[in-house]
Structures are given as structure tokens and as C-alpha cells.
Amino acid sequence: MEKMIFENYESKVQSYSRKFPAVFAKAIGATVFDEKGRRYIDFLAGAGSLNYGHNDRYIKGKLIDYLLDDNICHSLDLHTVAKREFLDTFNTLILKPRNLAYVCQFTGPTGTNAVEAAFKLARKITGRSNIISFTNGFHGVTLGALSAAGNSFYRKAAGVSANNVTFMPFDGYFGKEIDTLSMLEKLLQDKGSGLDLPAAIIVETIQGEGGVNVASDKWLRSLDQLCKTYGIVLIVDDIQAGCGRTGNFFSFESAGIIPDIITLSKSLSGMGLPMSVVLIKPELDVWAPGEHNGTFRGNNPAFVTAKAAIDHYWADDNLSRAVHQKSSLLKSRIESIASKIDGDCKQRGRGMMQGLACPSGEIAHHISREAFKHGLILETSGARGQVLKFLMPLNIPLELLHEGLDILEYSIDQLGGEGVYPTSTYQDADIN
Numbered sequence: 001m002e003k004m005i006f007e008n009y010e011s012k013v014q015s016y017s018r019k020f021p022a023v024f025a026k027a028i029g030a031t032v033f034d035e036k037g038r039r040y041i042d043f044l045a046g047a048g049s050l051n052y053g054h055n056d057r058y059i060k061g062k063l064i065d066y067l068l069d070d071n072i073c074h075s076l077d078l079h080t081v082a083k084r085e086f087l088d089t090f091n092t093l094i095l096k097p098r099n100l101a102y103v104c105q106f107t108g109p110t111g112t113n114a115v116e117a118a119f120k121l122a123r124k125i126t127g128r129s130n131i132i133s134f135t136n137g138f139h140g141v142t143l144g145a146l147s148a149a150g151n152s153f154y155r156k157a158a159g160v161s162a163n164n165v166t167f168m169p170f171d172g173y174f175g176k177e178i179d180t181l182s183m184l185e186k187l188l189q190d191k192g193s194g195l196d197l198p199a200a201i202i203v204e205t206i207q208g209e210g211g212v213n214v215a216s217d218k219w220l221r222s223l224d225q226l227c228k229t230y231g232i233v234l235i236v237d238d239i240q241a242g243c244g245r246t247g248n249f250f251s252f253e254s255a256g257i258i259p260d261i262i263t264l265s266k267s268l269s270g271m272g273l274p275m276s277v278v279l280i281k282p283e284l285d286v287w288a289p290g291e292h293n294g295t296f297r298g299n300n301p302a303f304v305t306a307k308a309a310i311d312h313y314w315a316d317d318n319l320s321r322a323v324h325q326k327s328s329l330l331k332s333r334i335e336s337i338a339s340k341i342d343g344d345c346k347q348r349g350r351g352m353m354q355g356l357a358c359p360s361g362e363i364a365h366h367i368s369r370e371a372f373k374h375g376l377i378l379e380t381s382g383a384r385g386q387v388l389k390f391l392m393p394l395n396i397p398l399e400l401l402h403e404g405l406d407i408l409e410y411s412i413d414q415l416g417g418e419g420v421y422p423t424s425t426y427q428d429a430d431i432n
């Protein structure tokens, strides 16, 4: 009965709930509990929206104080104390120490809103319409952002043609030996190539939905150089890989590049409240007042929690160092788990954004399903759903990290070797 409600009254469009069919009630840190009190270790963490875990005590405390005191919650884009404090903290603890100067555009609260705004702005700056996105890229599902999604499953759902985007091969798309950027450069140079000079290039430094593919620092530097040479706006979509996931606040810091535009969302608010920003180099902020708007650009509770998260986790480098330590541990454990699965299995990713590429989507799907039976929430990604993706909260205690990985190992043992995976009604559409 209790699950029939969702079947009867909620649209078939549901996705995560099909893979993790429990009714969740409570959550703290890296654990969630269903309504019967069963505990799960959360390696999904809101698809990377909960880098500091569920219900972080410090962040939540600030939110409760704010709410109890009749402070303003909804404010369109009016000035508020909460927004001022967020802007101040973000500049003092994130931008200035990194020698970065950006203005913040607050957009509608989801990541795709930030991407739409970034595309519009790049088109306005350059007067060009085309955008270059990369194979297996993912930037959201509203029409503009959707056009830049590599996965045809998403693009087809648009129902209209998804225009004005050209796809280029991401780093490593043709294997390690082939430099995909020299190909792009040749196409840009050659008036006969058929490629229109784009307004912008949008890139994820580590592709989240696309299967945890990593762009090397060197490749990112060449991309940055290419954009400068041709007057193309470089947009780094740091919605999933940012906010500490790689150990630095921004995922591109290790490459030493300074993108023209950055999109942030997911973990920005620190406890899963919706909030997005576009960071714009001041000289590129050519918006006319009101030219891009949205009712929900002033989610003050999210400004409060975003500030609290930054105060609590980014005033020193403790979190950063912990992420670097945990990521090498995670890498070596994923490598050893990979060796247990028959066929070609590989660890990939960097920081605490890692994946385990399985020989097929079906195998990854069975592992994820078996792991869920034993109390671990671990999703799949990639065009065929073939990559198990590890996005546990960054501050997960070591014991829980190990316990989750132990569950994964146990689940793989339960399934046995290749060939004995149960056949299922698995379809690509189910797992994306």
C-alpha cells in the first residue's frame, strides 16, 4: 500500500526511485534511513548535492536560527542581509584567496538555470550562436542546456531539434594517444571545416553523468589557450565537480586556468537546498538590467546555509586535506574491487569523484541493485549506465567509507562471476 501511492499518483518519469525503491524518512551525515528504520550508506548523496552530508549540524543550526527569527525567505532579486553575507563570505573565503574576481549572477535555483544563463550571456557577448560541448557532456535538461547533452536518450526527449551545439571529442575519447584538441584547433582554423566559430565552449573537468571521464590538467590548459586565441568564452560547468569534490573548491584549480564563466549549483547551498550561481568575469558582465530573470533567484534560506557551509568547511584546509587523503584510499579500494569483476573493469576519476567502469551497463546495474539490498546506495552513470559512480559526502567518516566499500565487495561476491548475473528487464532507459 505505502508504495502504491507513488505508482498511482506520481508520473512515470521517476528515475532514482526505481533504482532505490525504499521510502526514505531520515538522514544524517552519510547515512539515510527508510521509514522502517533500515539504514543505508549513501554513496549517491543527492547526485553530488550533499558534499557535507545530510543535515550537517552546524549548517542546519544556522538555518533553524534564521527561520525561527522571522527573517526573509523569498526575495526575488531584492537586496537582503542573507545575500549580502553570502556574497561577502564567498568573496572572502573562496574567491580572494584564489586570486579570482567574478561577479555572481543568481539564477533560478537549479543547475540547468545557471547553464541557460551562461549560454545566453556568451551568445550576447560574442554575437554568435553556436556552442561547443563535448561527447558525454551533461549540463541539465531544459532546452538550451539539453542541446549540449551528449546522451541521445536525453536529447531525444526534447521533442524538438536540439540546435546550435556542436559536439567535439572530450579528452581521451579516442584513447590516450589521440590529442582531441589538435583536431578541434584544426577545425577552428580551417574555413572549409564547416565548423562555425562558437560563442562558447562548455566543459566539465570531470564528466559526472557521462561516466566519470577526467580531463587532464594539460588538456584543460590547452583548451583555455584555444579559447583565448579564438575569442571563445570558456564556460566550466562545475555544478557536480565543484564545491570541494576534487579536494579544491573549484575542480579546475589544479589546472591553473581561470574560466570566463563558471556555473555552480548542487552542493553550493551546503545542505541540499536549491541554489545556483553563474560566476562571470566582471568585464564580461554585459547583461542589461532585468534581461534574464526568474522568480526564485532569492532563496534566502539557501544563502544562509551556503554561507554556513563555507564558514565551516573552507576557512581552513582541513576538509581539503581530508579529501585528498580519502581519495587515494578510495582509488586503491576501487582498483582492488575492479579486479574481482570478470572482464575489463577500471577505476577512473579523481578526488572523491570516482567511478568503476564495468564491462556493460547490465553488470553495473546488477551490482548497484545487489548493493542496495545490502544497504548501500551507489548509482550508475555513463551513456550505457556502465560506470558505478562514487559520490559519498566528502566528510564521511573513514569507518563508514570502508563499510560502504565492504558492502560493495560483498555484493559482487554474492553475484559471482560473469555469466551468472541474473537476466533482468534492464533497459538503457531505466538506468539513465
Ligand SMILES: *Cc1c(COP(=O)(O)O)cnc(C)c1O
Pocket: 109, 110, 111, 112, 113, 115, 138, 139, 140, 141, 204, 208, 209, 237, 238, 239, 240, 241, 265, 266
Ligand atoms: C546536475 C548537473 C546539471 C544540472 O543541474 P540540475 O539542478 O539538475 O538542473 C548541470 N551540469 C552538471 C555538470 C550537472 O552535474
